[in-house]
Amino acid sequence: MASASQALNESQKASERTHFVLIPLMAQGHTIPMIDMAHLLAEHGAQVSFITTPVNATRMAGFINHALATGLTIQFVKLNFPAVEFGLPNGCENADMIQSRDLFKNFMEACAALREPLTAYLRQQHPSPSCIISDMSHWWAADIAREFGIPRLTFNGFCTFASLVRYIIVRDNLLEHVEDENELINFPRFPTPLQLTKEKCPGSLSVYGLEQIRKNIYEEEIRSSGVVMNSFQELEALYIESFEQITAKKVWTLGPMCLCNQDINAMAARGNKASTDEAQCLRWLDLMKPGSVTFVSFGSLACTAPRQLVELGLGLEASKKPFVWVIKAGDKFPQVEEWLAEGFEERVKDRGLIIRGWAPQVLILWHKAIGGFMTHCGWNSTIEGICAGIPMITWPHFAEQFVNERLVVDVLKTGVEVGVKAVTQWGQEQTEVTVTRDAVEKAVSKLMDDGEAAEEMRMKAKEFGVKARKALEEGGSSYNNINLLIQEMGNQANASG
Template sequence: MSFAGDQQRGSTTKTTAHFVLVPMMAQGHTIPMTDLACLLAEHGAQVSLITTPVNAARMAGFVAGVEEASLPVQLVELPFPAAEFGLSDGCENLDMLQSTEHIRDFIKACGALQEPLAARLRQEWPPPSCIISDMMHWWTSDIARELGIPRLTFSGFCTFASLARDIIYRDNLLENLNDEEEIVKLSGFPTPLELPKARLPGSLRISGVEQIREKIYAEEMRSDGKIMNSFQELEILYIESYKQATGKKVWTVGPMCLCHRDSNTMAARGNKASLDEPKCLQWLDSNKPGSVIFVSFGSLVSTAPEQLVELGLGLEASNRPFIWVIKAGNKFPEVEEWLADGFEERVKDRGMIIRGWAPQMMILWHQAIGGFMTHCGWNSIIEGICAGVPMITWPHFAEQFLNEKLVVDHLKIGMEVGVKGVTQWGSEQKEVKVTRNAVETAVSTLMNDGEAAQEMRMRAKDFGVKARRALEEEGSSYNNIRLLIQEMGNKQNASG
């Protein structure tokens, strides 16, 4: 795919800003980057999105979408050296790793893309004016310095969690803490914030990753700024505090998911069509507005069968209509056996079960949806906010417990299901974290007509309106995107 309207080499004509986007190969990281590519291109910038063959195959819908819209976006494929780092052939995405033991090897394999990417960018025309890379790709800083262009980092976190993470790393708050339940207070945070060590980002220690983590943080601090998938009206206090704490420019250009929110353009986010999609729409159409609870836990969460059973029995006991997206990894046959042993038959008149991938944005925007039970990944939360849907929070790992704090305590658009322990990604869940009674209580409370539920619904709808306005002409994120493109273009023309 080539750029439309490229300037000729040697021309003195003013050059359009050319952004190189380098996402982490994980669905939760890649999807907002593809959205960012579209947003930048829609504002007139040229974009090169870097990926690998297996991930490029997943993004066929994205490629078709940008070509149909004639957006100046090109997909650049680089061979991924999986075998050289002890990974199975074709293992090019975090969701393909069997355990956390391979994370170090995967990150190192990503780092080996440095020279091939640098060689490609040396030949690009128009030349790159800026690299926006996932914070995990610390090595892209070396490429940016060689080319004499800015490197901006993208983490996929909200600003609330990013600020907390910065304070934790800067002040070494987790050092010498052996008790996973010891309460950690984050001094310097603009509002009171404390959580047990296990619920904070950085608490998961993986052999051999500590040195890499230090490089990631060091290069993040040397970067020229941050791109955030958020908007000013949602997190203004934390955005300003983050700018002060890091001394960096922060561009909030979200919610990026609004770039492709309807069913006709979902393919541009890299999602394949689901066989359940027409059936799903028909089922939703048969339910009253605001009556259905949607349950989905993201791409990396693989819930243990015992916990899925408790969750299902809680949904059944709530007597509320529900759509439930189930993923159980290699233990899914056990779940299928339970579903077939009476559960699916008992709930067939008011429950729909989707196995694997689901058209989440399409579901959330349907008028029948009245609540969203989420694992608290930021992509899911921002999608729920955009749709104006209140949430039941069920965090598992990473920064998800911080996101829960933002949603429940500060935005006041959700309620906790009552998770008592951390389920670390890549480790087998040993016991049930949330009982059926807790699920039933949370669903019944959120979906009823009580004063607290009505207040959450009202606030959620208000933030949904603000989210949409942020990306409309002269909205806060709309203006930030234009300023970003202008500044990077000016730097390129000044250096040229």
């Protein structure tokens, strides 16, 4: 008993002296899981300094207020963001505020300029930092870690499957001499068969002037002490093992991070913005049969062409299945608003709900009426669908989304492809219709009908949902990893101190 008590005391002491510094990339898809990570670490007894900027702090006001009210040991550090000094509009502090992808280099350089003020701030802190967990893109955070003599772990918001694909592409320069965007790429040492066209590979996006920054990111990734993943052991065991073997890096799976507190997650996404549609949406869903509704949402950055949105809507109508559709309409897409008003909303009013702008995605996915999720396959949305135990219709747009599609469709076998043929690059509006209404109708019918294949997908999805929840419960794989991470970083800090 004495040894067990002593071990518990040592664990508690490690937690108390462990101070994590979290530095997210200022983009919603990267920031939200790191907010959840901060919650999980603090909930397990660690101290957290969460680095942000004034505009981004306003966006996450709901979470900040909750952390203060509940006494979570999270310090929100608001550093002034030098937007104007780097040729950005004043107040441009998030990737979704960048007006042209040609300014992304300016944005990344402005982020790197936070190094000195952050270092000065951390010198004043007691206890001193034990570990920095920064977005992979913040290569400059490694300099701060070296100055303090502490580990730096990277986080990129991908799953391990996609992270391994990206790592192999960069390590082997797989795309360097491939000129044809439609040429199929094979992945050496990948644990399961995988082929992707060059266009659909992560990292194929070309942004002028980023070559040196990409080089810095990769070099510091190689030197990092490990990787944090928003995933869980039971979902990706084979790929976690392969990633550790190929990179010689420890993988800390701490997810699904969105499960730390779904209400807080929703507040973090919403910030101060109240959703007038939220109550209406939930009331509408209450009237639907369990498992009958398809939820359609493509995230915050995907820019789908108006003509393609119309084609999508006509496919949903033709399916004759109930749906909730989060649509980017309004002032930016007057032609879509005109089409909606010309009869579409009236024709589908008994089985279709349109939400313009932000929607309470987590709350919707967990509603008993939802039976399918048409998604752009961003990892945050994908893992939220997995947690809710919902099968998916995959409609990737760019980045690693086509890789996530392969995980969902080929490995997990919990989804069907809608059949996207072309990539919609971030920062460039799609112009052509690449998915027909017939393809939409076929995918919805395949997922939502009562056939044997659909039933098998639903069963598998529910099983992964149960495993996801168990991972973060006491004794679960991610629960244990959080405690081990805190103890290891705390012990290292104590040894070096």
